[in-house]
Amino acid sequence: MRIRRLLIPWAITVTVWLAAATTPGTAQPPPPDPRFGVVEAFVNAAAATEAGVGYSRIILRWDLIQPASAVDWKPANVPDPFIETELAAGRQVVVMLMGTPPWATADGSGSPKAVPDMAHWEKFVQRIAQQYQGRIHHWIIWSEPDVWDMDHPGSTWAGTEEDYYWLLRTAYLAIKDVDPSMQVHMAGLTYFWDQQHDRRQYLDRLLDIILADPEASAHGYYFDAVVYHLYYKPLQAPEIIGEVQGILGGRGIMAKGIWINETNAPPSEDEQEPPRQTPTFRVSLEEQSAFVIQEFCLAFAAGADRVEFNKMRNSAEYPEDVVPYGMLRADDSRRPVFYAYQVMTTYLRDFRAVQWERSGDVYAVTFDRGETTTTVLWNMNRLPTRFTVNAIAPQATLVDESGNTETLTATEGKYAIDLPGALCTEAADCFVGGAPRLLVEAGSPGARSGLLPVVVPTPTPPSEETPEPVITPTQTVAPASTPVPVPSQSAMPTPTPASVAMAEDAPVAQPPLPLPTPLPPITPISILTPSRFLILGLVGLVVFTLTYGLQMAIWRRWKP
Numbered sequence: 001m002r003i004r005r006l007l008i009p010w011a012i013t014v015t016v017w018l019a020a021a022t023t024p025g026t027a028q029p030p031p032p033d034p035r036f037g038v039v040e041a042f043v044n045a046a047a048a049t050e051a052g053v054g055y056s057r058i059i060l061r062w063d064l065i066q067p068a069s070a071v072d073w074k075p076a077n078v079p080d081p082f083i084e085t086e087l088a089a090g091r092q093v094v095v096m097l098m099g100t101p102p103w104a105t106a107d108g109s110g111s112p113k114a115v116p117d118m119a120h121w122e123k124f125v126q127r128i129a130q131q132y133q134g135r136i137h138h139w140i141i142w143s144e145p146d147v148w149d150m151d152h153p154g155s156t157w158a159g160t161e162e163d164y165y166w167l168l169r170t171a172y173l174a175i176k177d178v179d180p181s182m183q184v185h186m187a188g189l190t191y192f193w194d195q196q197h198d199r200r201q202y203l204d205r206l207l208d209i210i211l212a213d214p215e216a217s218a219h220g221y222y223f224d225a226v227v228y229h230l231y232y233k234p235l236q237a238p239e240i241i242g243e244v245q246g247i248l249g250g251r252g253i254m255a256k257g258i259w260i261n262e263t264n265a266p267p268s269e270d271e272q273e274p275p276r277q278t279p280t281f282r283v284s285l286e287e288q289s290a291f292v293i294q295e296f297c298l299a300f301a302a303g304a305d306r307v308e309f310n311k312m313r314n315s316a317e318y319p320e321d322v323v324p325y326g327m328l329r330a331d332d333s334r335r336p337v338f339y340a341y342q343v344m345t346t347y348l349r350d351f352r353a354v355q356w357e358r359s360g361d362v363y364a365v366t367f368d369r370g371e372t373t374t375t376v377l378w379n380m381n382r383l384p385t386r387f388t389v390n391a392i393a394p395q396a397t398l399v400d401e402s403g404n405t406e407t408l409t410a411t412e413g414k415y416a417i418d419l420p421g422a423l424c425t426e427a428a429d430c431f432v433g434g435a436p437r438l439l440v441e442a443g444s445p446g447a448r449s450g451l452l453p454v455v456v457p458t459p460t461p462p463s464e465e466t467p468e469p470v471i472t473p474t475q476t477v478a479p480a481s482t483p484v485p486v487p488s489q490s491a492m493p494t495p496t497p498a499s500v501a502m503a504e505d506a507p508v509a510q511p512p513l514p515l516p517t518p519l520p521p522i523t524p525i526s527i528l529t530p531s532r533f534l535i536l537g538l539v540g541l542v543v544f545t546l547t548y549g550l551q552m553a554i555w556r557r558w559k560p
Contacts, residue, residue, distance in 0.1 A: 031090035033349040036296070037308030038341070039262065042082040044313055044328060045089060051327070051338060052345025055092040057140070057261055057308060058083070061099035062124055063112050069103055070120060073127075087135060094261075095132070096140040096188075097125065097171070098156060113150070115159040118170050125171045129178040140227060140261070141171045142187040146194055146202035154190070161202070165209045165222075172222040188227040188261050191240050204247050211251060225257030225305070232265045232281055233431040234294035235380075238302035238356070245303060260299050262310040265291035265432060266325045269425065273314060273329045284425045287432040289340035289401045290378065294433055296344055297365035297376050301356035309341060340401045347374045347399060347438050355445075362387050362419065363433065368445050378436040379419035389415045390448045392441040399438040408439075415439060 032054035041048035041056035048056065064077045086093050102110035104120040129139070145157035145164045157164065164187070172184045186203075194201050203226060210216050226244060230237060241258060248256055267288045268279035283291075292309055299307045309327065316330035327338045351367040351374075358364070361381035367374045373392055379385045391410035398406050398417065408415050420434040 030350075033345065034092050035300070035306045036341075036345050036349070037094075037261070037306055038327070039308055039311035041091060041312045042078065042086050043315075044332060045082075045085045047328060047332070047334070047338070048086075048091070048312060049089050051342045052349065053091055053312075053341075054345070055094055055306065055308070056086055056312075057094045057096060059096045059098060059143075060128065061112075062097060062104075062116075062121075063099035063101040065128070066101050066104070066124060068101075070123070083132075083135065092138070093136055094138040094140065094185075095136050096143060097128065098142045109158075111158060113156055113158040115163045115167070118166055121167065122170050122174050125174040126178060129175045129182065133179050133182075137181065138183045138185060138225075139171070139175055140185040140187065141168050144190055144193075144229065145187050146189050148193075157187075161206050162209055165206060165213075169210075169213070169219075169222045172219065176219075183224040183257075184222070185225045185227050185257075185259065186223045188229045190229055201243070201247065203244065207247065207251055207253070221253055221256075223256065225259050227259045227261045229262035229310075230260055230295070230299075231263060232283075232291075234291060234298050234433070235431070237295060237299045237304070241299065241302040241304055257305040258303060260295075260304050260307045263292075263295050263299070263307060264288070264310045264325050265295075266323050267335070270324060270329075270335065272333070273324050275324055277323070279323075281426045281429070281431075283432070284423055285336050286435065287423055287425055289336045290435050291432045292337055292340050293344050293376060293401060293436045293438075294363070294378055296348075297354075297367075297436075298356060298363075300351075300367075301354045301365050309337075336402065339403050343399060343401060343403050343438065346403075347440055348376075361385065364389075366445050370444070371442065373441050373443060373445050373447075375439040375441075376436050377417060377419055377439065378433040380422055380430065380433040382421045382424055382430065384421045384434070385419045387417050387419055389417060389439060391415055392443040392445070392447045397440040399440060401435045 032049075032052050034054040036052065037055040037057065038048060038051070038053045039057050041053045042058065058078045061077050065074050066072050067074065083093055099112040100114045100116040100121075101112075104116045104124075105111065105114035106117045107114055129136075142164070143156045144154055145159070145161075147154045147156070149155060150158060159167070168184075168186065175182050175184050186206075189202050191201070207221075210221050216222060226248070228240065228244070230240060237260070244258055248254070265281070265283045265288050266275070266279070267283045267285050268275055269282065269284045296307045311325050311327075313328040313332065314324050314326035314330045327335055327341060329335065348367050348369075351369050353368040354365060356363065356365040362377060362379050362385060365376045367376070375389065377387060377389070379387075391413050394410050396408045396410070396415060398408050398415075408417075417437055417439065419437060422430050422432065422434045424430040
């Protein structure tokens, strides 16, 4: 009888303990990969989380924070609650500082593009860094100073390269004085502005000035990373990144990050939200989806540390925002690119190494993710192609740009994959390839004899007369036939607190998520850390004590 009385509370205790240990809510999803970004994700934080966004750039404007005088200090134009929401979601927030207030201009012009008085600039940067210390770790100093035409919509800086050197140097020293671990980035450069005007690249010219400073080397040359804004043509990313690496390495400047902080091929063919000006290129919604995967893949493979899509949502309230960049429309409805971005962050996240190669019109980018390998393939030809890939595992998951999946079984150690042809909406220049396909396999790339050793591209339907070429790893991509003009709205307006609040309240479309979980779910044993085990043990002891005491009281009251 006494043994039975002991077993009952112990059974209850064990049941409660196991229920707590195996509750699904205790298994927290992993944080997003910080290498995948979207500009201004805070305007719809829930959608950004669903898309897998890992970092987000915001603009803090000096002319809005200190509009009237050196002693004036207004709340930031992106309010703290939005920043805290981003951080709570596991996203890193990267800040761009820009906009000279009228009272701080060195020439008295009162223009936000004007060169500031450096003493005022230093005090502002130091104070803003102190305000966000511990929350913001990456600071970008201005935007696109290489756009020298003051009448161009993308123009933000009226100074020379020498003026920008002082702006960057002053900000770098002020920020590092607050927290040496903070990272200072150069302004995002367009690359194509200089190329189209037959000028030596802005980075090259700026480094001439920086290296003339005898103290520059001791201070890391006043920057931790360079930033570029690249649009429309994915195949140009490896060439441009390679040139940037050559400019830095040729001067002995090593270990600097390279970030692509704006990229997109904004669609011209969206009937629900068409552009309000003549588009630079004609781009369909399907091509925008293909672009985002191709651009991110080639940029990472070429050496970019981070890549960021511009931007989260179109903002119809701003008349100057005439290019519909957003993965969300102004009403928060989702464009197809939203799901393409989600596919990418699901099946490419946490990669350890990445390589790319080319065979004819087919590009292949292989992401080594440890226990999993994802090979991204797409076709630049207008005609569809069947492509044969050596297998790592006997079975694989094939994923399209919308998140649809199918299981493939290898035949004689190979997979045959049908790659759609390029749509070529811009008929004069087929710069976006066909819809990509992601081949997801268990195992590492080393499990096959080469990264992608033997492939057989044949027209669809397959032609028996087509020879089987052996793929040769390609180190550089031939540039597209024409350079890309600078997007007219690459320097975006930043929402005011009022407009941001209105946007946040807008309804969010929530269609069913089409993506399966690519990795095995977390099992209960994986979340029983020692601290949780101790807590659960204490809970179990309390439950046992209360249950046993209650049973003894009942037994004494009703015993015969």
